[in-house]
Amino acid sequence: MTDRILKRYSYNVSANDFTAAGKGSSAIKSSLKSLGIDANVIRKIAIISYEAEINIVIHSYGGKLHCDIYENKIVIISQDSGPGIRDVDMAMTEGFSTATDNIRELGFGAGMGLPNIKKYSDKLEIKSGNDGTTITVTIRL
Amino acid sequence: MNIREVVDIVKADVLTKFHDENTEFKCGFAGDLMSDVLAYACSDSLLITGLNNPQVIRTAEMLDITAVLFVRGKRPGKEVIELAKENCLTVLATEYTMFKTCGLLVINGMKGLDLDD
Numbered sequence: 001m002t003d004r005i006l007k008r009y010s011y012n013v014s015a016n017d018f019t020a021a022g023k024g025s026s027a028i029k030s031s032l033k034s035l036g037i038d039a040n041v042i043r044k045i046a047i048i049s050y051e052a053e054i055n056i057v058i059h060s061y062g063g064k065l066h067c068d069i070y071e072n073k074i075v076i077i078s079q080d081s082g083p084g085i086r087d088v089d090m091a092m093t094e095g096f097s098t099a100t101d102n103i104r105e106l107g108f109g110a111g112m113g114l115p116n117i118k119k120y121s122d123k124l125e126i127k128s129g130n131d132g133t134t135i136t137v138t139i140r141l
Numbered sequence: 142m143n144i145r146e147v148v149d150i151v152k153a154d155v156l157t158k159f160h161d162e163n164t165e166f167k168c169g170f171a172g173d174l175m176s177d178v179l180a181y182a183c184s185d186s187l188l189i190t191g192l193n194n195p196q197v198i199r200t201a202e203m204l205d206i207t208a209v210l211f212v213r214g215k216r217p218g219k220e221v222i223e224l225a226k227e228n229c230l231t232v233l234a235t236e237y238t239m240f241k242t243c244g245l246l247v248i249n250g251m252k253g254l255d256l257d258d
Contacts, residue, residue, distance in 0.1 A: 019220070022199030029203065039205070046203040047179050054196075104174075107192045107200075112176035119180065 007035075007069040013056040013080075018106055021057045024065045025050040028076075035069070041139060044120040045074055048137050051113045052078035058103050059083070060132065071141075073122075078135040085128040092118065142166050142251045144208055144231060147187060150249050151242050153210060153233040156222055160229045164207050168252045171243050175200040181254060182206065187246075191239055193217050198224045207231060212239045 009031050011024030029046045037045075049065060056063040056078060063080025085091045086098075091114050099109025114135075118124050123138035144164040148155060170182040171189035175196055182188060184205035190197055193215040201209055208231040211217060216234055217225075225232045235242055247253065 019195060021196060022202075026199065026202060043184065043203070043205060050199065050203045051176070051179060106194060107173055107175040107196055110174040110176040112174075112180050116176060116180050 003070065005068045005070060009067040009069075011065045013053050013063050013065055015057060015060055015062045015082075017057060021054055022050055025053050028065070028067045031067070032074075037074075037141070041074070041141065045076060045139055047120050048117050048139070049076050049078075051116050052076060052135055052137070054108055055113050055135075056080045056082075058099055058108060059085075063132070073141055074139045076135075076137045076139075078137075079132065080134075081132040084130055084133050085126070088126050088128060142187075142246070142249070144187075144233075146249070147208075147210065147246065147251075148233060150245050151210070151233075151235040151237055153235045156217065156232040156234055157225055157230070160231050161207065164231065166208075166251065168254045169243065169246055170254055171239055179203065181256060183254070186254065187251070189239065189242060189246075191215055193221070195221050195224050197221070198228060198230060201230055202228045208233065210235060210242065212237060212242045 009028055028049050032042045053065055060080030060082030066077040068075040090096050094115045095111040097109045097111035103109040121137045122140045125136040127134045166187040167185040169189055170186040172178050173192045178200050182204055188201055188206050188209045191213045211234040214236045
């Protein structure tokens, strides 16, 4: 069965906590290394999960990051409670950002988050509404 | 270009130990926007930045980058240095501006990234 989750790693992500931001992705990266996953695949997943984690920190009221390991794929799921993405098509445009100047001073909000996630993924699904956003990213092994 | 040459060229201070004195950089990537770094930089880049917060180290970690050079006299705080040490990342700092740092490194043979690669 290829659609059975062999292992799931989950991390809580707090809104506006730029000191802790990246801890979940760092832990996911370490876990994947210990499983002996190919370094190039790990790098792609690390970038995807880090961008997703930063998005939760910047744009939501908090959420969770999951990394599901299957036999032939890895799926990163970012779930947040928050205001949602008003215009998903615009959010996918390189350089488009709703981040504030404060966020830009921290080095984010360049409008590259979702485009970067798409760039490194094999499949990307975004569900967004008034009560939050779920981003599901698949990377084939 | 290797990391010792970088230190000499931009008169950098080494704020951590050299985690690997033989580190060779295929190219340099300069920027203060971490999403741009995540989009374009490769693992054998030297990351050159004026941004001074833990997310610089996190970004380098995700990309398997092994060294960060802070410009404009920025001195990262203890928290940043500790995070770098945890990730076996070498941290350098120069008083030169971003422009002068990049210019000196390019003049001395460091390549920039070709986005078509």
